Amino acid sequence: MANTRGKSFIGRFGVHIAVLIFVAIWTIPTLGILVTSLRDKDQITVSGWWTALTSSTQTVAGRLPGASAQVERDGTFVIEGNIFESGSGQVGAFGTRVQAPTQYAAGETAELNDGVTMQLNEDGSFVLTSPQAFEGDRGQRVYYSVLQPPSFTTENYNTVLFSEGIGRSFLNSLTVTVPATVIPILIAAFAAYALAWMRFPGRALLIAAIIGLLVVPLQMSLIPLLKLYNGVGAFFGVPAKTYLGIWLAHTGFGLPFAIYLLRSYIAGLPREIMESARIDGASDFEIFVKIVLPLSFPVLASFAIFQFLWVWNDLLVAMVFLGSGSDQLVLTGKLNALLGSRGGDWEILATSAFVTIIVPLIVFFSLQRYFVRGLLAGSVKGG
Template sequence: MSLDARQSRTARFIKHSIIILLVTIWTLPTLGLLVSSVRDKDQLTTSGWWTALITNSQSEVFRLPVAADQIEVADGYEIRTQLFDQGAQNRVTSWGLRADDLTANAPDLEAQFNKNSTLLVAQDGTVVWHSSEKFTHKRGPRLFFGADYPPRFGLDNYREVLSSEGVGRAFINTLTVVLPATFVPILIAAFAAYALAWMDFKGRFFFLAMIIGLIVVPLQMSLIPVLRLFALIGSVLDVPSKSYVTVWLAHTGFGLPLAIYLLRNYMASLPKDIIESAYMDGATHFQIFVKMILPLSMPALASFAIFQFLWTWNDLLVAAVFLGQGEDKTVMTQQLIELLGSRGDNWEILTSGAFISIAIPVIVFLSMQKYFVRGLLAGSVKGG
C-alpha cells in the first residue's frame, strides 16, 4: 500500500471517529432521558440514569407501627409489617435501631429489641416484632436498614402524565397555536421571497438587508413593545389583548425574517431561463409564482415548516406572554410545569412528559426529513 493510500485511510478513520464521537455526545442526553422516563420513581430520585442496569445499595429509615396494629398470638403479641411494596424484588442486607449502627444485625436473624420483645427483619422486608407483654406505645420506634434495589422499569411515569387532568386539553391547545403559527408565516414569506428574488423594484436590497438584520434581534427585546401594541389595539377595538389571534400574530412576526431569508435564497437559485421563458410567454408574476416557483420550492418550504413547527411546539415564553392563562389556553409546556407542583416535587415526570411532548415533532420531522437538507443547502452557494 502506497504512502498516499495509507494517509488517506488514516484521514478517513480519524474523520469517521470524530463524527461517531460527536453523534454519541449529541444523543447521550436523549438516551439518558429515555432511560429515566421508564425507571422507577424512587430509583430515579436517588441515582443517575447510568446506574439503571446496576443493583443499587442504599440506606433507609422506617417507622414501626403503633400498638393498635398488634395481634395476639399463642405466646404473646406481634406486630407485623412490610418494608417494601408488594411484588418488589428488594433485599435487606442489614438493619439496626440506630443510624450509626446500621450493620448491627443481619436479615432473617431474630435480635433482642428490649427485655420483653424481639425483632426479626427478613431479607424480603417482612418485619415481625414479638413481645411477651401487650404493646402500649403510641409512636412506633424507627428502624434503620440497608437494602439492595434491583433495576425496576415501567410505564408508571407515562401513565401519570397522560392521566393527569388537563393534559389532553393542553395538547389540543398546542395544536391550535402551532398549526396557524406555522402555515401563516410560510404563506406570507413565500410571496415576499418571490418579490425579493425575481421582481425588480426600488429598495429591494435595502428591504433584504433589513430582513437579515431582524434575524439577529433577540425575541425578548420585542416582547414588551409588541404586547403594549396589542393592548392598545385591543382597547381601541374592544377585543381581548391576549388570545389565540395575538399569539398567532406574534409567532408570525417572529418567524417571518428567517422564513423570508431562507425562501428568498432558494428561489433566487432556481434556473433563471425558465422564469424568463414563462414571462416572455405572457405569464404574470402570480402565475409564475403559483405554477412554477411554489412546486419547485417545496424543499425550502418544508425545511422552514419543520423549524417553525418545532419552535412553536416547544415554545413557553411567547405562549405565556401573548396567550395568557386558563384551561382553554394552557399549552403543553405550561401544563408540564403545572404538573410539577409549586415546589417541583414531581420533577421526575418531566422525563416522560418530555417524550410525550416530542412525539408529534418527531413524526413531523421524520415525515419531512427528505426535504430538510435539500431546503437548507439550496441557495447557500449561489444567490441572485
C-alpha cells in the same frame, strides 16, 4: 488521482463520523427521558437512567412494632417480625441513626441502650431483645438499605395523560402551532421571491433590515409587541388574549429567519428557468406559483420543522398573548401547572417532557429527508 480519491474518502469518513456524533448527542438524552419516564419514582431518585436494567440500592426508614408486639422468653422480652410487608426483599445494611443508616451489616447484632440488641437479616426478618419490658407504642426507629430489582411502570403516563385538561391543552397547542407555522411560510415565500428576483427601490435596505432583525432578542420585543397589538386591537374592537394575537406574534418572530432562509435558496435557482418562463409570457406570480414553489419545497419543509418546533415548545409567548385560563392553556403550560410545587417529581417531569416531543418527532421524521437538502441547497448557486 489517488490523492484526490484519498481526500474524498477521508472527507466522506469524517462526515459520517460527525453525523454519528450529532445523532448520538441528540438520541442519548431522548433515550434517557424515555427510560426515566417508565421507571418507578423511588428508583429515579437513587440511580441514573443508565442503571435501569440493574438492581439499585435504596435507603429506607421505618419503625419496628411497639411494646404490644413483645413476648417474654426466659426472662427476656423479644419483638420479632419482618420489615417487608410482602415478605420479599434483600437488606444490605442497617442502622438506628439517620447519620449512620448503614452502620451495621445485615445479620449483625447492634448493641443499643440499656442492654437492648437488634438483629436485622438479609431477608428482612428482625429480632429485638431487651432485659426489661418494652414500653410505648412507638417502636424502634430503623434505617436499612434495600437492593431493589429493576422496576418499570406506565403509571407516570396515566398521571400525565389522564389528568384533567390535558386533552383540551393538546388541542390548544395544535390550534396555535399549525396556523403559526403556515402563515409565516406563506408571507415569507412571497417576500423571498420578491427580494431574490424582483428589482425595486430599497431592496438592499430591506434585506439588511431583515438580517438585522435576526439578532433581536425575543424578550426585548415581546412587551412592546403586546402593547402595539392591544392598542391596535382596542382601536378596531378586537379583544385581547385571542388566537389571532398569538398567531401574529409567532409570525412576526419567525418571519426574519424564514425570509432569510427562503431568499438564500430561491436566489440560487437557475436564472435560465426564470428567463425562459418570462419569454413564454409568464408573469411573476405564475413563475412563483408554478416554478419557484415546487422547486422550493425542501427549504419550505426545513423552515416548517424549525417553526413548528419553536411554537410547539413555546410557553412564554403563549402565556403573554393567549393567557393562562383553562380553556386557553397550551400543552407546555398545562404540564408546567401539573408539576406545580412538585418540581422534585422527576417521573412527572420526564414523562411530561417526552409527551411534549412526540408530535415534533412525528413532524421531524415526516419531513427529515428534505431537512438537510433544504438547509444546504441555498449555499451553492445554480448553474
